[in-house]
Amino acid sequence: MKLRVLYWPRVFWPQIGGVERIAADFLPAMRQRGYEFAVITSHSSLPMPDEYEFQGAPVYRFHFWEALVERDPSRIFQIAERIAAIKRDFEPDLVHVNYWEPSLYFQHRTATAAPTPLLVSFRGPPPESGGTAETVFGRTMHTATWVTAVSTSVLQAVRAHVPEVTSRSSVIHNGIDLPPLQPTPLSFQPPRLLCIGRLVPEKGFDLALRALALLVRAFPSLRLTIAGDGPERPVLETLARELGVNAAVRFLGWVPPEQVPSLMNEATLVLVPSRWEGLPGVAIQASQMARPIVATDVWGIPEIVIDGVTGLLTESEDVPGLARGVDFLLRHPEEAAAFGKSARRHVEVAFNWQRYLDAHDSLYRTLTTEVGCADPADALAPQ
């Protein structure tokens, strides 16, 4: 008999981002391993139906955010009733929530409709609002059967914030399937830098522009490609002009995921200047394509980018540090190539897609079959 998992991400395909990309691959892969999924997620500005099917899994979208902002008890009740009905109909063996966010209020409110083990996965650090019993976050954590984090640094933050989960929590690093495209040798003529991601402040692409401004005098042919889209794009375009580097910058806009490996192959090195990251998929993908990385030493990044081995790390907001890292790698092509090769080897092992699936397969089965024991931690070793 198939195990049924109610999967609850903040947003879901066809919204696109690192988390959504992984989820879109994860569900079909886990279905092949014998799981049945239903998805509950939020509506967004995309015009989407309330219900549809994604690769055999029903997807239910709700206006969670709007209902809570409007503070309309009738609308909140209607959503909760619908979710309770979905749970009663689907009869999940496990509920897997994939982000801390306001919709967890509805998960908690409907918990009794289908009492099941609850798996909570953190893609980034926890909210600063307390983990007390009088909060959605605290209630979710208190009732979680198991907690996973996408990186060791995120797990440490979660445990520091909610110590009670220490004995029932572990890390599952993201995994990304190795693309069929082989890495090409690094090209330094001309040197090309690449940033990929949503154009939002936490990605730190403004820092990349400022670093570029420090580098163009020494490397007049240096070019920076920024791939992605987002609300910061006008700000970044203006900044590039103000810094006098707009001729050296190409804003590529949104790039389909399947084109990312070939885009990586065009880059001499990849910049990940983030201010905040759970575990950036772009750093994993750059490593898969044997690109050396210059990145900020924040959250999960050092678990992908090993300083001096697969890339170079600098402090957050350290523009001169980013520039020094780029400068070093451009002046030392052999080291840069060696970093890239080491990076590929590192992620093939540590961020392996099959390992990611295996870890969830094992955890799902343990949580659903061992839930009868008083303490699931007896069956699962925290890391």
Add this chain to the structure above:
Amino acid sequence: MLTLQTRLRPNDGVAAKVFEGEAIIINLSNGIYYSMDNVGALIWEQIEAGLNLGEIVATLTARYDVSAGQAQADLERLGGELVEEGIVQPGQDDGSSRDRPRSVGATGLRYDSPRLEIYRDIGHLLALDPPMPGLRDVPWNAPAQDAPGEPGT
């Protein structure tokens, strides 16, 4: 101090609704959410109907398998919490007209002490997690799993 003659009046700026045995209460001034099940939901209905605490105790003892002493103690505790949270304000019964109490209906029901569930962080979570702005409209071709659209997290 709450007495049996106290009438609790919902404050302005409180939105509440009772649905199928559950009260959802929202303090609009600070965005804190509350809920009460079963006994608590009935108490809220009685508060909204304008009954004093003594009348609510009578309703509880008529419907549930509970002593007057236990019901009064629970009601005073819960009422105190509601006052402290700024959801209601206490006043003395002035004998003015009020809605008729609901009929008691079933009797001898199992009694569980009412609990006020509080969710203090929803406003904070909403502020931290605004919806992504629409970057562009991607036509939706259901059930397109091949057409990615708006960037997410």
